Amino acid sequence: MGNALHLFTLGRIPVYANVWFALILGFLAVNQPSLGHSLGLMAAWSASLLVHEMGHALVAQRYGLQPQILLHGIGGLCFHAPIADDRKNAFIVAAGPGLEIIFGLMILGLQTVLESTSFELLWEDQGGDAYEGTAFGSMLHWTVRFSIIWGLVNLVPLHPLDGGLLFRLWMRRKKHPIDADKITHIVSIFVGVAGVMWGMTNQYWFVVLLGGMLAYNNWEALSQLSLGHPSSRTTNNEFAEVLSTDAEAAFAANDWQEAARLAHQLRDQANTPKTLQARAFELIVLSNVALGRWDEAAGFLDHAPDNAAIREARQKIESGLDAEASDGW
Template sequence: MFGTQGFKIYEAGGVPVSVSPTFLILLVIVVGFNGIVPGTALAAAVFLSVLIHEYGHAIVALRFKLGAAVLIHGLGGLCFHRPASSDRDDALVLVGGPLLEIIAGAAVFAGVFFAPEVLAIPWVGTFLSAFAYFSILWGLINLFAPIYPLDGGRLFHLLLRRLMPEASARTWALRVSMAALVLAGAYAVTAQAFFLVLVVFMLGMDNYNALQSGAPLVSRGSGRARPMSDFGKELLSGAEAAFADEDWREAARLCHQLRASVSTISDKQMKRVWEILGLATARMGEHEEAMEYLKRAPDTAAVKEAREACEAKAGSW
């Protein structure tokens, strides 16, 4: 229901941002309960707060060269990135989201404290108070509540991993998370907070599925999934160096190795791989094979020239 599909709305700072149709369902519910003006102000405040939260994760993920993409959905947001190479990096990415969100909420609180008259403007007042309260509350819950798959639950699991073997850490993290959800659910039912009941139920399902499936709660960058920052980039710079030294065989060998680990490199880098591979193979005299690679390479002057040469050679025998 709250899947990972969404419409891309914009891209800023190398981070594509998408919105899931489930966010529109939330918008309709909030407007339905609160009226058009306050409802839209509330939804806009939550949207901006969650967006800042996810950008907090994304900024740290980009710092570790893990790439990042943000999805805003009906129950919050998600920041996708490649697996971090250590628990420490993972923890910093996790802390970055709620920390930036709390800072943003506190900044609005401080602003309103010095200029309280803005609260009298209907739409603006609702928007600013909702933004400040939601940001601080949601940020603190995400940071400190040991609820999986929220940030706090993941941080708690990373903490347990330092104290016990992974299998026990995983089980205990999920048990504590379930216990916290039972408490939150009991509170939500007593307070007749319909939306909170829904959130607790969805999170409970995530926990139940995680316990049943036995899938790891964290994945580390290793082997094929190692980030481009080390493995792929080393291979590509090796291929560039061999190509510059006119060692065509070595350049081609490294390119073939890169093709096997295509999941770790970007489209742009893959184009460069096709270019080096095509040119190196052409230099070795394998014209028909080279054409296959050159077809996928970008239209640089060297590539065009090599394509023409290969066509002439391939046609002449």
């Protein structure tokens, strides 16, 4: 984890933080009415970020992917072993903002209950008609705001926010991976620019900054994909060739697990030529059939070329799925 600090381990998931996270906390803490308020605000920010990343991590852990969390700057990251199954990947991505928003709603419920039963926990009588939020009250208030707003912002289709990742996975179900990536970047540019315009009109400078930065990143990624930066294209193509050779070797040696893993990596390369892409999907299907993973194989069948081997695989998958259905539920 580079020069990040290991904070603690939660249910076998290690949580790290880097210096940017500490800086953001410090930035939040200034200009608060008391030390208690500062600590409350820092706790609110940390909690909603941690819950978000735990959402990703818990699902990733269920799939046996050994997740780790890094809290950094304005966000967090959940690292885990690569996952081949796009549907499972989508669950991991959606679980972050999902759990964060649920958490925010739960704290909102708690706040509402306390408001009506133990008002003085949340508000301090300043004399006359004036009330000021207690440190605890402001902590709850900010936890609700951060969790719900940040959770929703993360669902916007703006790569690499969670919504952008989900959009890309969704596009990959119907499009060639390169086209799916291009569409994702184009949509992200529009969303980012719309965010900049909205932020400027409403004077939300943070939104202007975030939207502008991400729109620019997507612009860069798109131009790499569309024009193919000469040097990056060569190296990517060479890398694809190496992956392809390794995948074929593993497949020939009946190492299905390794062949499927390498083929997934190959199809994920942005600049893999279409012929190699097609072969990658074919290897994924054939390896998974050999492993008896019918569901996984079926998921990639439509991307594979229509040839004798694939037609035979299709029959095996169908009878395999039928057999599963009859001895299952």
